[in-house]
Amino acid sequence: MKRFLFLMLALVAAAPMANAQTFSVSVPEVRVNLAPPPPRVEVQTARPSPNHNWIGGHWAWRGNAHVWLPGHWMIAPNQGMVWENARWAQRDGGWVFVEGHWRWPSQPQPQAVYYEPAPQVEMVATVAPPAPIVEVQPSMPFAGAVWMPGYWHWNGAHHVWVGGRYSAGRVGYTWEPHHWERGPGGHWRMAQGRWRR
Numbered sequence: 001m002k003r004f005l006f007l008m009l010a011l012v013a014a015a016p017m018a019n020a021q022t023f024s025v026s027v028p029e030v031r032v033n034l035a036p037p038p039p040r041v042e043v044q045t046a047r048p049s050p051n052h053n054w055i056g057g058h059w060a061w062r063g064n065a066h067v068w069l070p071g072h073w074m075i076a077p078n079q080g081m082v083w084e085n086a087r088w089a090q091r092d093g094g095w096v097f098v099e100g101h102w103r104w105p106s107q108p109q110p111q112a113v114y115y116e117p118a119p120q121v122e123m124v125a126t127v128a129p130p131a132p133i134v135e136v137q138p139s140m141p142f143a144g145a146v147w148m149p150g151y152w153h154w155n156g157a158h159h160v161w162v163g164g165r166y167s168a169g170r171v172g173y174t175w176e177p178h179h180w181e182r183g184p185g186g187h188w189r190m191a192q193g194r195w196r197r
Helices: 002-018
Strands: 054-055 057-064 063-067 072-075 082-084 087-091 094-098 102-103 145-149 152-156 159-162 165-168 174-176 179-182 187-193 194-196
Touching: 054 082, 152 187
Parallel strands: none
Antiparallel strands: 054 072, 057 063, 082 102, 087 094, 145 165, 152 159, 174 194, 179 187
């Protein structure tokens, strides 16, 4: 952490000498196995000036737990830049934090690919899943995005919430969310989410 702070101070000190050069700081990847809670609904305070942009709050990983960092107003480093919100992305069975950052609107956005669930072995739980968590749906990241609600995942010992996410739509299909169905003998079976015609 001290090394990171030293690097940031060095960049701030070098900025006046850099004129129009652009700096890039590489932050170590934060990867966890615990899904972040749903985003909180925030009330924006009064805008300090027309030049200020709202930076939405997000969940950060601090001390082996998700901690909410509230939103705030900020001025872009260059006029015309837009803010890309911080977010958590699911990758290889875990969660990876993607830092928020300023970008130029002309930067190409990643190509939208629809989510295809991996084949899953039958998941049976001996304990009923809790009531679904009411999630705050973030603003649509691109035209035609489909919201996939979160669901309770059984890890063999207890239920763990997997947060909802957006996906590109699949032409001619609708998304049927993950859900639990009560089976014989009081057990619960996971019906995996899928695209349905």
